[in-house]
Amino acid sequence: MDFIWILFAFICGLAAKTFSFPPSIGYLLAGFILNFMGYQADESLTILSNLGITLMLFTIGLKLNVRSLFKNEIWLASSLHTLLWIVLTVIIIKLFTISAIGYFSKLDVLTATLIVFALSFSSTVCVIKLLEENGEMRTRHGKLAVGILVIQDIVAVAFLVIATGKTPTVWALALLLLFIIKPVINKIVDHVGHGELLPLTGFFIALGSYELFELVNIKGDLGALLVGIFLSSHLKATEINKSLLSFKDMFLIGFFLSIGFSAIPTLEMLGLAAMLVLIIPLKFILFFGLLCLLKIRCRTSYLSALALSNFSEFGLIVAAISVSNEWLSSVWLVILALAVSMSFVITNILYPHAHNFFSKHKEFFHKFERNEYLAEDSFCQPQDAPIVIIGMGRVGMGAYRAICEHDNKLAWGLDAEPEKVKLLSEQGAQVYCGDAEDAFFWEKVNLSNLKLVLLALPNVIDSVNITNQLKSAGYQGKIAAIARYDDERSQLEELGIDKVFNFYTEAGVGFADESMGLIQTTN
Structure with missing residues (x-):
């Protein structure tokens, strides 16, 4: 060229x-x-x-x-x-x-x-x-x-x-x-x-x-x-x-x-x-x-x-x-x-x-939507779990497992990929299929039961869209999200997200904390 x-x-x-x-x-x-x-x-x-x-x-x-x-x-x-x-x-x-x-x-x-x-x-x-x-x-x-x-x-x-x-x-x-x-x-x-x-x-x-x-x-x-x-x-x-x-x-x-x-x-x-x-x-x-x-x-x-x-x-x-x-x-x-x-x-x-x-x-x-939906588009919300983790990739699953160590009834996961949901469900995880960027999805969820939403999504655009949908639906709880870069972190914080974790920085901090435990144990 x-x-x-x-x-x-x-x-x-x-x-x-x-x-x-x-x-x-x-x-x-x-x-x-x-x-x-x-x-x-x-x-x-x-x-x-x-x-x-x-x-x-x-x-x-x-x-x-x-x-x-x-x-x-x-x-x-x-x-x-x-x-x-x-x-x-x-x-x-x-x-x-x-x-x-x-x-x-x-x-x-x-x-x-x-x-x-x-x-x-x-x-x-x-x-x-x-x-x-x-x-x-x-x-x-x-x-x-x-x-x-x-x-x-x-x-x-x-x-x-x-x-x-x-x-x-x-x-x-x-x-x-x-x-x-x-x-x-x-x-x-x-x-x-x-x-x-x-x-x-x-x-x-x-x-x-x-x-x-x-x-x-x-x-x-x-x-x-x-x-x-x-x-x-x-x-x-x-x-x-x-x-x-x-x-x-x-x-x-x-x-x-x-x-x-x-x-x-x-x-x-x-x-x-x-x-x-x-x-x-x-x-x-x-x-x-x-x-x-x-x-x-x-x-x-x-x-x-x-x-x-x-x-x-x-x-x-x-x-x-x-x-x-x-x-x-x-x-x-x-x-x-x-x-x-x-x-x-x-x-x-x-x-x-x-x-x-x-x-x-x-x-x-x-007005153009049919009264009945396909099975994979239907959703049944768990009633007793106050924490939802959106995006069940490696970060989302890590957060889910960490919460379940405290109480296995505290959290449930949400992902838009049916194959992933099926695989994780077979492994015993409480994961459901749904599109969190859909305004109608949140209208059918009982938001009063939710206290914390974790946005474990790699794309900042998705986190922005979901946050806007949650606010439009009247969600009053806390929201946490991840970001890869400092400008993305600033963008999410300006949107009103309560806690934004820099993906790479927080990984380094966690790695250091866990490693320091080795020295303290030795001493």
């Missing part, structure tokens, strides 16, 4: 962060500026972009429970959304055609359907990046959005197979041998340890699976996703994911830059792209309505639908293939690139304010 690309990416990313926008918006802008200045993307940028997407799909797989894809709220919502979107949006575009608006006037029904199909997908890169930045990958709405994205990716790969005429070879059946050699792969992963060899192992498996699937004429990105799912049950899956996080984020900069390099727009093209962006609210309405219809809580439906309300980079791939097959004018590649970019910007601007917006208008959204 040329230094000029890094320079502009850094400057624009820093500018975006200064104005409280995600850095990815700055990277998109940097690509357009460099393109306008006459710079062209070379092979190294393409390689960097592909690496980022491959690593991202691999890490998604590491965190994904494949059984969740067969839930109605995922596969059925995704399928119905695509069908309804195509029908309704084709009608809208044909109205543009009748109105003789620009390039729309030259579209026939088949071409319009192709464009609408390309726009039916949501951006995997944009949504995952958004959820990660807000610490919501493991929440109910985060997992719901990711599951729908995976279904869309599978449909996308199927389209590419049909459009390119690239069918899997007979050797694709040999991929089933992976299940036979899985014990060997697990032992290798166990043996690499926890040092610098671990991220290299992640690279090897992710890129190796990409190449392996490409050899048998199956899209490599799908291979990285499937092999990630294949390894998701391994004890080191989370550790591998964390070791690849910074590499993935760095390589994805290439992806955002490459979108900017894809087009030099005219004013007319900008106007047409803006018209396509105006259809995005339909995507939100369809997702929200379908998820509510499938008995998903209104807040979960709202957040999932909002995250998915954008256009996908896959639209550019569809357009590129269509142009090469002379199904579509090359002008539409530029228009779709602009529409995709605009949708990224809009999603990144709106989503950080989603929780506050929902809190202010929750009664409106509640």
Whole structure:
């Protein structure tokens, strides 16, 4: 990558962060500026972009429970959304055609359907990046959005197979041998340890699976996703994911830059792209309505639908293939690139304010909620425990065990991840599944029974959101939280949290206190 690309990416990313926008918006802008200045993307940028997407799909797989894809709220919502979107949006575009608006006037029904199909997908890169930045990958709405994205990716790969005429070879059946050699792969992963060899192992498996699937004429990105799912049950899956996080984020900069390099727009093209962006609210309405219809809580439906309300980079791939097959004018590649970019910007601007917006208008959204919920969204509060620990990771479990040493009936835990709750419950812990950032959740909890809330959450945004929800619900007890950095600690203290523990400082103090006991015992 040329230094000029890094320079502009850094400057624009820093500018975006200064104005409280995600850095990815700055990277998109940097690509357009460099393109306008006459710079062209070379092979190294393409390689960097592909690496980022491959690593991202691999890490998604590491965190994904494949059984969740067969839930109605995922596969059925995704399928119905695509069908309804195509029908309704084709009608809208044909109205543009009748109105003789620009390039729309030259579209026939088949071409319009192709464009609408390309726009039916949501951006995997944009949504995952958004959820990660807000610490919501493991929440109910985060997992719901990711599951729908995976279904869309599978449909996308199927389209590419049909459009390119690239069918899997007979050797694709040999991929089933992976299940036979899985014990060997697990032992290798166990043996690499926890040092610098671990991220290299992640690279090897992710890129190796990409190449392996490409050899048998199956899209490599799908291979990285499937092999990630294949390894998701391994004890080191989370550790591998964390070791690849910074590499993935760095390589994805290439992806955002490459979108900017894809087009030099005219004013007319900008106007047409803006018209396509105006259809995005339909995507939100369809997702929200379908998820509510499938008995998903209104807040979960709202957040999932909002995250998915954008256009996908896959639209550019569809357009590129269509142009090469002379199904579509090359002008539409530029228009779709602009529409995709605009949708990224809009999603990144709106989503950080989603929780506050929902809190202010929750009664409106509640009108669309079904009277009955799915079993995993139901909650029964323990009545005799005055302490709740939110976030049952290592810190949360450590706090829970420490309290239980005094009295095993004092505390109960709350976590948004059903698999974790099930595992801890089997181990005898009093842990329940629930989304503490949901305003309706706290309205159904008897807050008078709670005296202390411990926020054992690594993401300060989550702690802020939950504190605001507790205050809105009228909670009068004490709140304690953890923070990783001094600026986060100050932010939480200004919010009114009674006690904030610096994660690293308090760990050091505890370590010193325990160690000093060794000397005192000796004396």
